[in-house]
Amino acid sequence: MFIEPKRGKAKDTKSGWIEVITGSMFSGKTEELIRRLKRAQIAKLNVEIFKPKIDVRYDENDIVSHNQNAIRSTPVNTAEEILLLSGNCDVVGIDEAQFLDQSIVEVCNKLSFQGKRVIVAGLDMDSKGLPFGSMPQLLAVAEYVTKVHAICVKCGDIAHFSYRKSNAENLILLGEHDIYEARCRTCFQEN
Secondary structure, eight states, X not given: OOOOXXXXXXXXXEOOEEEEEEESTTSXXXXXXXXXXXXXXHTTOOEEEEEETTOXXXXXXXXXXXXXXXXXXXXXXXXXXXXXXXXXXXXXXXXXXXXXXXXXXXXXXXXXXXXXXXXXXXXXXXXXXXXXXXXXXXHHHOSEEEEEOEEOTTTOSEEOEEXXXXXXXXXXXXXXXXXXXXXXXXXXXXX
């Protein structure tokens, strides 16, 4: 279980940091992101939440987990918009970071240097089992990384691959159980 770090002070400035929640589809990334953001809201922290505008699977505005847990967010086209819209908040939440442009790493770093807690969720690998978008760079610069796992639909083992059941070749293909399923390494390779 993730233990929320205590905010420290150094030379009269707030210390920010980056947390990354990653794993395959159906592993609970968004559920964990929402849990952390709601706890920050309960603590009366000023929270701003963002998601890529292209992600309209459950709702155009809200971030929604597969369990239908939801939290209000602001859809953005680019990572730079997050800098403009985050204002004087204490905590910035970002879902589906793999769909944002490469500047997401720089944006997260800038926000953390401003003293903000930045919580990012995203797929670490695409449906081919390769690193996805800027996630490897985000994992490298984050102070805290949480890797969550799903259950393999074929054998019941721990799954960390997002297997695409469709033959579509495009890298980004939004979908749910109709297009993707979680698989372990062995079952992913069996196709």
